[in-house]
Amino acid sequence: MKPKFAQRIAAQANVHWATVGKLIQTKVAQGMDVIQISSGDPDLPTPRPVVETLREAVLDPTYHRYPFSFRTDIHQAVATWYQNRFGVTLDPASEVLMLAGSQEGIGHLGLAVMEPGAVAIVTDPAYGSYTRATQFAGGEVYLLPIHAEDGYLPQLAQIPADVLAKTRLLWLNYPNNPTGAIAPLSFFEEVVAFAKKHDLLVCHDNAYSDIAFDGYQAPSFLAVDGAKEVGVEINTLSKAFNMAGWRVGMAVGNAEVLAAMGAVHRNSSMGLFGPVQLAAIEALTGDQSWMEERNRIYQQRRDIVVEGLRSIGMQVEPPKATLYVWAKLPPGYDDSFAFAQWLLDETGVWISSGSFFGEGGREYMRATLTLPTARLEEAMARLQKVRL
Ligand SMILES: Cc1ncc(COP(=O)(O)O)c(C=O)c1O
Structure with missing residues (x-):
């Protein structure tokens, strides 16, 4: 039997990662000490009380049975966190969906909203999952370029009317992966008015809300009046709480949209392991003053990376948030994938090419801050020795 696959599977093949994986494997096999500055996977530890909560709960056999639904108090914990952190009031019963x-959540929103003939707007460059979630559901993507000179905020007036007529969903993400750009609340106000005018749904991905530097505090999209009428916000414990391996996130906002996403979840998954839910409640409601020191470490790494990239002629604006440093190639270079491979050959340092995040990233590289500081320092010292 030769299995036949749905078109959506072929469309998902990620050629870039396969190529990069092979490149790096080859170098390692040749004995090179490769330093990969390319993943957004936090290396700093999950807070101890969160780990202890899981450790105790895992012994309770009640949690070894199906977690048919999410706990009521985890919805309350998210609502409490949103109130305290963002000043946003949520009804825990209808305006919080655990993920x-x-x-x-990104995948499930795609399945809940998109279908053939419907368009979703994605910025170029962007985190790749918005395009994939849209296409996976049979929808079409309209790529809206974002530029350094606009602070990487989309110019909504540039979307053609015939595209808007078919658009159901606008994906946004600030603080932004990959550019590190941030959005003021006034931009979100503009987005809410635009969404109301054109009758479209907004999904704001706030994954990096709490990785911020120089005193910056990222707002929630839902802090704008009327945002709940047109949108949902996705957030996660992965980055804010150093909990990427625990798999806990949430969508908040428009109750009808969350109910539709919940229907997708129920048909493809079944809650989340009870001790993980308890640990998440501890994270969301426990002491969070430790984040300040964590962000200070990231900020120190940011400064090391910015200086190192500038030393080889790259143009860099130090980001106010996220785990990413977005850097323009030195003058005379315009192909970031070729440049990334050359840098790997010369130094053993792998930095992602911006082209992985869209054509708009062709002249950029994305470095990350998730390596021990000494290792990042070593990587930057290697860069400083290269001759362009
Ligand atoms: C913008 C953005 N959204 C979502 C995610 C996925 O995070 P999670 O661990 O919550 O699935 C990432 C991961 O890197 C991301 O960069």
């Missing part, structure tokens, strides 16, 4: 990581 097994925000990646699940």
Whole structure:
């Protein structure tokens, strides 16, 4: 038997990662000490009380049976966190949906909203999952370029009327992966008015809300009056709480949209392991003053990376948030994938090419801050020795 696959599977093949994986494997096999500055996977530890909560709960056999639904108090914990952190009031029963990581929510929102003939707007460059979730559900993507000179905020007036007529969903993400850009609340106000005018849904991905530097505090999209009427916000414990491996995220906002996403979840998954839910409640409601020191470490790493990239002629604006440093190639270079491979050959340092995030990233590289500081320092010292 030769299995036949749905078109959506062929469309998902991620050629870039396969190529990069092989490149790096080859170098390692040749004995090179490769430093990969390319993943957004936090290396700093999950807070101890969160780990202890799981450790105790795992012994309770009640949790070894199906977690048919999410706990009521985890919805309350998210509502409390949103109130305290963002000043946003949520009804825990209808305006909070728990997710097994925000990646699940992105996929499930695509399935809940998109279908053939419907368009979703995605910025170029962007985190790749918005395009994939849209296409996986049979929808079409309209790529809206974002530029350094606009602070990487989309110019909504540039979307053609015939595209808007078919658009159901606008994906946004600030603080932004990959550019590190941030959005003021006034931009979200503009988005809410635009969404109301054109009758479309907004999904704001706030995954990096709590990785911020220089005193910056990222707002929630839902802090704008009327945002709940047109949108949902996705958030996650992966980055804010150093809990990427635990797989806990949430979607909040428009109750009808969350109910539709919940229907997708119920048909493809079944809650989340009870001790993980308890640990998430501890994270969301426990002491969070530790984040300040964590962000200070990231900020120190940011400064090391910015200086190192500038030393080889790259143009870099230090980001106010996220785990990413977005850097323009040195003058005379315009192909970031070729440049990334050359840098790997010369130094053993792998930095993602911006082209992985869209054509708009062709002249950029995305470095990350998730390596021990000493290792990042070593990577930057290697860069400083290269001759362009
Ligand atoms: C913008 C953005 N959204 C969502 C995710 C997925 O995070 P999670 O661990 O919550 O699935 C990532 C991961 O890197 C991301 O960069």
